[in-house]
Amino acid sequence: MKKIINDPANVVAESLRGLAAAHADILRVQEDPDVVVRADAPVAGKVAVISGGGSGHEPLHGGFVGRGMLAAAVPGAVFTSPTPDAVQAAVTATTGEAGALLIVKNYTGDVLNFETAAELAAAEGLEVRSVVIDDDVAVKDSTYTAGRRGVGGTVLLEKITGAAAERGDSLDAVTALAQKVIGQVRSIGVALTAPTVPHAGTPSFDLGEGEIEFGIGIHGEPGRERIPLEPADALVARMVDAVREDLPFSSGDRVLLFTNSMGGTPLVELYLAHGIAERLLAERGIVVERRLVGPYITSLEMQGMSLTLLKLDDELTELWDAPVNTAALRWGL
Template identity: 50%
Template sequence: MKKIINDPNQAVQDMVNGFVAAYPDKVTLIPETLAVVRKDAPITGKVGLVSGGGSGHEPAHAGYIGKGMLDVAVAGEVFTSPTPDQVLEGIKAVDAGEGVFLVIKNYTGDVLNFEMAAELAEAEGIQVEKVIVNDDVAVEDSSFTTGRRGIAGTVFVHKIAGAKAEAGGSLSEVKQVADKVVANVRSMGMALTSGTVPAAGKPGFQLEDNEMEIGIGIHGEPGIERKPIASADTIAQELTDRILDDIDISNGNEIAVLINGLGATPEMELYIVNQKVQAILRDRGIEVYRTYIGEYMTSLEMAGCSITVLHLDDELKPLLDAPSEAPAFRR
């Protein structure tokens, strides 16, 4: 294992400390936790927005803290959900009396721990609502989930729910728009190599030099098929077709597209994939309103990519375009 770390068992703490040190005027660390919070939180008259999950997906989730997006991100150990008590501290830190909204990726540990934290917060008089993101069309169940996994489409939930909260939306209004995003976003990924959890010291799985995994999860969970590596056009066609087969997007509809790198994929390759994705969409008469290319939700140093499509309407478009000061969200 080659990694630029100190103690493998302290890698997450060191990472969080380094993130806070990079943006000292914007964020701070809640004492005795791995929860990073906006420095101006709680914000009077605003619903608090909380997300998080296992580390190893950077820039998710702390990279999406900032005006117009998240108020707090709670980090777990690598590929491990944060504990309920840490999530609770995050909820309490951003509650200004308008309620707190949780964005949860559909992984069993995340769902259980965030829901437990919500119950504890409600016992203290804090109103909490949530959305569970399940955008991955690859598999219904996996080693980490019951139902579909939550992957890079979560970034669009952060952006749109965050914009609604920043504009003064009520807790029910933030939930309504977050639910709409989840209903209209689909993703699917593939991998060429695995990632290595620092404490484990070896790759999570092995692929031969001529193999790829289609439909893999962001923790290295198995996909739908392991087969010989194909061209970028073939990969883009398979992922995009599966996404579009799963969502009703008609000729003339507008969408946002995210071509996401999984940690070790050069942007050159992401743009090559995007070339084919755009051609597929154009041939189907689907209009691309916005395109995002880069690393938005990774899997350590996994080589591979995911494609996300968000079906837009007149409510979602201005929220997607609303200003954001989160360091990791770029158009």
């Protein structure tokens, strides 16, 4: 294992200190329990949109804390759900009379711990709602979930609900919007190599030199199948078809296409794949109106990629375009 770390047990804490030092104008980090909080939180009269999960997927979620996106993010240990007390601390630090929306990826530990925290916050008199995102089309069930996993669509959900909260929408309205996004977003991922969790020191799974794991999860969970390494045209076509056929997306649909690196894929390959995906969607009459390309929900150093499609309408497009100022996403300011 070759990593730029000290003690594997301190990786997350030390990384959070670096995040706070680099972006003190946007966020602050509370320790024990660890929570990343918007620098000006709590913001009076604004719904607090909060998310979190295991570390190792950076910039998700801490990199999306700031104006126009998350009020707080709760980082667990690497690939490990955050504890209920940490989620509760995030709610307490950011939530006022307008209430809070918890965005939870569909992993068993995340769902249980965020649910417990919501109950604790309610006991304190705070109004808290939760939504669970499950956009991964690869599997119906997996090692970590009951049902589909929450993956790349999480980034789009956090941006759009964060923009709605920023413009002053009510908790009911932000929650309804979140459910709308969840119903219209789908993702698929592939892996060429496995990630190595610092405290484990060895790759999470074995993958042959000539193999691709098709339908991989963001923790290295098994996908649909292992396939032989194939050219980018064939691989991206396989991914586009898997996502397109699930909702399904059809000719005339307006979409946001998110082409994501799993951490180890260089941008030269990612843009190559994105260009293929755009061409294939255009051939099917699907209109790509918005795009996002880069490493936004990763799996440590895993070499691989994911594709996410979100069906757009005027409201979702307006909220996507709304100003955002976070460590990882910034525009419109």
